[in-house]
Amino acid sequence: MHVDKHLVDAELAHITIAEVQNEHSGAFEEITLDPVKVAHREDVTEALNFAKTSHWDTNTDTDPDVCGYLSNHCVRTRHQSSQKCLPSFAMERFPKLDSSIRGDSCGGNTIFSYQFTKYDTAKHDKLTWEGFRMEVPCSTSIYGTGENTGGLLLNEMADYGPHEHSESYDQRRGIDKKTGKPIPEPPAKHYPRPRNNAICWNTDAVFCDESFESMYQSHPWVLLVKEDGSALGVFVDSTYRTVIHLCKEGSLIYLYFLSEAPKGAPPVYLFPAQTPQRVLQELSTFTGYMKLPPKWALGYQQCRYSYYPDTTVKKVAKTFREKKIPCDVIWMDIHYMDEYKCFTFDKAHFPDPKALNTYLHDNGFKSVWMLDPGIKLLDGYSVYDSGTQGNHWITLKEGNKTPAVGKVWPGKTVFPDFLKQETREWWGDLFKEYMGTGIDGVWNDMNEISSFQDGNSIPQYSYHHADEDLGGPDPNTRYHNVYGMMMAKASYDGIQKADNNKRPFVLTRANFMGGQRYAAMWTGDNTSSWSHLHFSIPMVLNMGLSAQPFAGVDIGGFFENASASLYARWVGIGALLPFARGHSCDGTADHEPWSFGKQTEDTCRRAIERRYRLLPYFYTCFHEASKTGLPVARPVFFTDPTDTSLRAIDDAFVIGEDILVQAFTTPAKEESCVLPAKYQWRKMFILDDPNERSDADLPDLYQRSGSIIPVGPLVQFVDDESSHELDLYVFLGEDGEATGKMYDDAGEGYAYQSGDFAMFEFHAQKSNGEVTVTSKQTGGVFTSPYSLVRVHVVVQEEKQSKVFHSLEFVATFSV
Structure with missing residues (x-):
């Protein structure tokens, strides 16, 4: 049973790979593939548009259980030193071997070109890697991999070679030739990536730039968009370190996906669709949807490392209101804590956190407070004591209760094993008193795990005692990439446990596929x-x-x-x-x-x-x-x-x-x-x-054109009741029509799940010299607070406006 499948609530069929025993370190062996399983769905024929050897042809008569063949284009990974002390790998491509096509052919067309390889790095870290290759035309647009520094398109990574870091690159990047440092204000907006790899290994990527292969989050996923706009998503369902490598050869781009695979090759899921939008909808169905956040979380928010003491927090909040700059949230970084101990408050700088939160609430602010995973190793500290008593720490090795010790802000620290349900419940119980001070949201930082020691994290072979339904106990190499997500889940559940009438708000720095279910994220x-x-x-x-x-x-x-x-x-x-x-x-x-x-x-x-x-x-x-x-x-x-x-x-x-x-x-x-x-x-x-x-x-x-956009009143915070005005901007399309919609609810709590929401739909139609605009509530029973509605119709840059005192109306404009 794959932990990865459970972590993302996977339900689709996956590629299966026969195990091959490789007794020779560094040697390659081909692995025979069973047919690729593409889930039956309405867009399944779009899978056939992708992954030909050199061209794409739709073959709608082919059964959706698509077959493939081995290309014998071997890939090897090896460790490479990194000046930035980050995980880094070099990739070597070997020439194709003479070989006939293997496997079935579908309708006379080769459907997939890939190969799984198995490479035992016994001379290095004794890790087994498995991977596959896809090849697509250079006209394919490549996106995804989640958090990735650089431009939007990933295609340029395929252009980079071992000797590409040249003077021309420095000039484009804006490097001062004398100092070797970046020019403060680069001369152009394009910053090419000097790398071929995106490595899925959650990393505290301090001082990152476009050369960094690993970032704070891991998303072993790419979105491929064909010239005609059809698309394919590829998700390697592995929580282990995974390398996505791009290179170009002739008219083709090769994408290599390699993952540490001590338990066998991971499942790979394909998401074919007519549009990239449809691919994302399929992916979200697969990995889960984000929860509707509290409306205040959509407001502007202000933070600093750190605002302290509490008088500084009040001063910042007061200045926003005095200067009439809208703001909804003030954030507390680690300096609010007593010696950086989580769930504590510095008595000198934050003597009464409940009173501080009351002050913020009275002035229209919410507060979000930081919680790191590093728990100070200190007898007598209640969180450490209860965590030790409950065996809630990541341990040094299997069968050993000795915790893995890191070094973070409080000094020596231990780390909750969020892969255990019991640990997540213990963590959630700590929120009752904590949230009782009036805290509105929680910020999870440093949860890659980041630690100020060799490797910038805890040892890779530290041990997680994960629940069986998540895959069971295993080393950190397996669970490192999902640790931050599982911490976010524990925090999300903890907020709900403290007050089940609140929509939890959690911000996380580290995350994985599916983490949108529990937290917002920043880069x-x-x-x-x-x-x-x-x-x-x-x-x-x-x-x-x-x-x-x-x-x-x-x-x-x-x-x-x-x-x-x-x-x-x-x-x-x-x-x-x-x-x-x-x-x-x-x-x-x-x-x-x-x-x-x-x-x-x-x-x-x-x-x-x-x-x-x-x-x-x-x-x-x-x-x-x-x-x-x-x-x-x-x-x-x-x-x-x-x-x-x-x-x-x-x-x-x-x-x-x-x-x-x-x-x-x-x-x-x-x-x-x-x-x-x-x-x-x-x-x-x-x-x-x-x-x-x-x-x-x-x-x-x-x-x-063709849209109707709702624009609200100017307020200083989301719950500001000083105005209930709404403007609707109507911009007709070439066909003389426009549509729009607006969703609303109380902005907090869960009544909307029982129908206490409002969905309004807007429609405008031009006919016989008139434009008719209608607004109607088409869903829910929530009463919208907007009591004055201005409708603006723009035709040939001329704007006409009318005012109504209800959000349900029919308006006619002469044009």
């Missing part, structure tokens, strides 16, 4: 640089393309000091990403919206006000994500997957289906907007502030 410790500003967009987009809709970045950059222009630009973009939180490191300059002078403060206010006015639209997108798995922030090519000119755009993104955000990620605003030709697009200005039109640091917003 980790970035740097205040123009390159990292640019990476904010493609990194969040590729997270969404890996079924992780609720994702964001440290707005402004975590390390180093942002300039005023960089910070303003970052808030403008970051405020429109699914998760919007400003964050900065201890020892850096202040990075609040008012920290860089009045001009930057005004830009930040406008940027955040945009988010709050778009909250009805955002909440509708989050509701859709919770039902379908579709991302909230989507790549531009989603507007027309058949338009190949859109495939590489990563300085723009689309919120839902209808709002395109054109960002500017270079100092000189060199980007040129490429609007998808399938639709017409009109610039959106949604603030009463006339300077929104002239503010050069704000991204441009465009509304898609």
